[in-house]
Amino acid sequence: MNGVALIARDELRLMIRNRVAVIAFALLILLTLVASLSSWAHQQGIAELRARHQAEAEQAFDAQPDRHPHRVVHYGSFIFRPLGPLAAFDPGVDAFTGNSMFLEGHRQNSANFGDVRQSSLLVRFGQLTPAFVLQIVAPLLLIFLGYGVLARETERGTLRLLLLQGVSRRQIVLGKLSALGVVAILVGLPAMIGFLLIAGQPGALALPMSVIAVGYGLYLALWIVIIVLVSARAGRSRDALMALVAVWAVVAVLAPRMAPDIASAATPLQNRFQTDVAIARDLRRTGDSHNPDDPHFAAFKQSVLDRYGVTRIEDLPVNYKGLLGMEGERLTSGLFDRYARASYDAQARQNGLVNAIGLISPAIAVRSLSMAAAGTDFAGHRRFLEQAEAYRYDLVQRLNRLQAEDVSYSDDTAQDPGADRRKRIGSDNWRRMPDFAYQPPAGETLATAALPGLAILLAWLAFASLLLSLSTRRLGAR
Template structure:
């Protein structure tokens, strides 16, 4: 017997209209009792909870191993850099250096784009190398279908379980003829829906509880991401509540339980599976991006127009030489108080770096335009809004990767220019090729430190828009609940 049928038995002896809150609480409590008695509901919930716990533990251990490996490789790279002997500064420019992007403490929850983007940059003079060694590029093709993370479980699997638990919450009462009887006995339609919404909303939060608890633990352990974890938990809680409320209202709007189940599964397929897969292709069609090879060819053509910075007699640097000689008041480059070869290479690095950064920003703008097209579907597919919020707060979104690339390029430029300055000031022009300078110069160069995006920036760009989507959905569902409550009461007259 259903929970609402039990409520009917308790009211059979009188027709007094129960208090709204009392009636809603009674409906909520009886719905919980009915769910506890359902072996299918209990089994599905238990399996989902176990899967979430397993995903959390596995993801956290994987993140810990990855961070430890990157830290070890960074230390090895720094050690090799410091082990260089006394040599010419330009040899050091071409020796190069590796930097590795560390993971945020919240990356275990949502790997975002990190498995598909490189995490290692090789920094050298006159070149801008792309990030390498992505997990997707080195692992099984199965990785491309998604990894088992707490975010994946809550975003993809939890809504499906919620739909299976809630599809018959109201429709089954209608099929059995109990709904009309209860409403005719004085149970307000609003109280009925409020109770159902409260019961399944609570169940949805319980299904997400292991993931939310993991966020709370990380926030308590690491104060630097405490606010990030709180916002992420808020977003995931709002997401599962939207699904729970929508499932109950679909059940209330359909005449039969099987119709409600078909509608909910169809919504899940479209909003969680189809749209997130289709929208990136639509965006790529409307905003095409050149391939890496095409970009490299364009950059090389533009570099050729600048001339050869290794050749002091290059015609493109004739004007630069004239300005340098005028600045120091001499007639010949041999009379300069600095090494002209170092100045030429320094100028060439400045020009090429400006070119690299300009192309980077152009590519980032194209990706942002594609993201804007994908974002148009956020209202129809709340999971897109949640992913935007989740990736950003976990530090595994596209913006975080772009920041790493820009920081890497800025660090490369500072490092190379510092070596070029040594070339200009510590190496004589007359004895350029034979000169060696002390290794202490490059050992004293600062090391790379990755600074993540600030929470205020993340909140403005990602958190607020995503929460606005959830707020709009809640407002829409509240309006639908009010309309359905009145419809239920009219149908009982």
């Protein structure tokens, strides 16, 4: 057996003899298993709940009686955001962004019913998921197991004895790294069990799962290198422990909590009330379809008359009120899209600043990588919102077109007792409306979105390895 293997075996033997370390390791393994199983069960429950509510909403929409199409526009419909299987590993922003939307004409509503709004404030401090355990808890366990791997040898004077016996500095360091690497593999093994549960679910994508596995492997490897590096540089085990705990507190706890606040202060967002006021103001400037003297809609009316070659809206072959509804929806949706894009751009700048802070915090980098590959980051939420708005606009315009083509203008404007019945169309029209079908991203899209975080972790690991290599040359010189 070579020197590296002997040193690694000796280090592992010392860890096993440490009763506190063994108990802590066992508790972490148990915690990771519980996190994997509970997160998977929670995800399954959420998926079934949302699927059931979606089916009920579609059934309620289809079950409407004969009525005027514009009433259906205001009746609206609920849709629910489906989550991919990888959300069981890392739910990302789903708990904060909401999971359902009410779609109706003339309005673009926001997503509602996020878990944070319905649960204890403890949800804000991190859900018990495999991602949370690997990001926060696992590095702390590695620190307590490995802070003295080299500092202890220096304190006891055994480092010089090893060097005198012909063991090279490089072999000593590689042996210590190997011992901690074995521990890291055992720590990550329960999370991989969770991955196996996810892999059997419909819609699981191999490429994003591989990226996540590689990302967390690099993250734990980085912590191993940092631990050995600090232990090599510190003169005493106590100093190494204090330094490593301070690094963990800043990198894994403080920076990820402060980064969103810094980004929010640097790029403030309009709240919902401010956005609604701004949209209403712009709508008044754009045009009022209820005002016959409004310049925009007066010009629209004339363009419609010219298109059909008539002089009165009563002579049109279609219902002018339906055409008016289509034009009004086109204008309002254009405003909604403009303000939504402005909000998306601001949030993208915020996320860009957070990711930039990830250059000094690998915990932010691995979190960004994990959420991007799982499809539970802001980009995933935006993808849902954009598809929901496209579906809402299409649904409303289909209903407006039904009013234009299936309801006559004379009936639509009549006031006699039987007019209300004549304005209605058959309920089979609602059943022919397409249901919302969320289109999930391809595996290549998710994997590509995770590449920046992966690159940051690689850069961190290369830099830390370089520093460890330089420190190895001076090991035992003092």
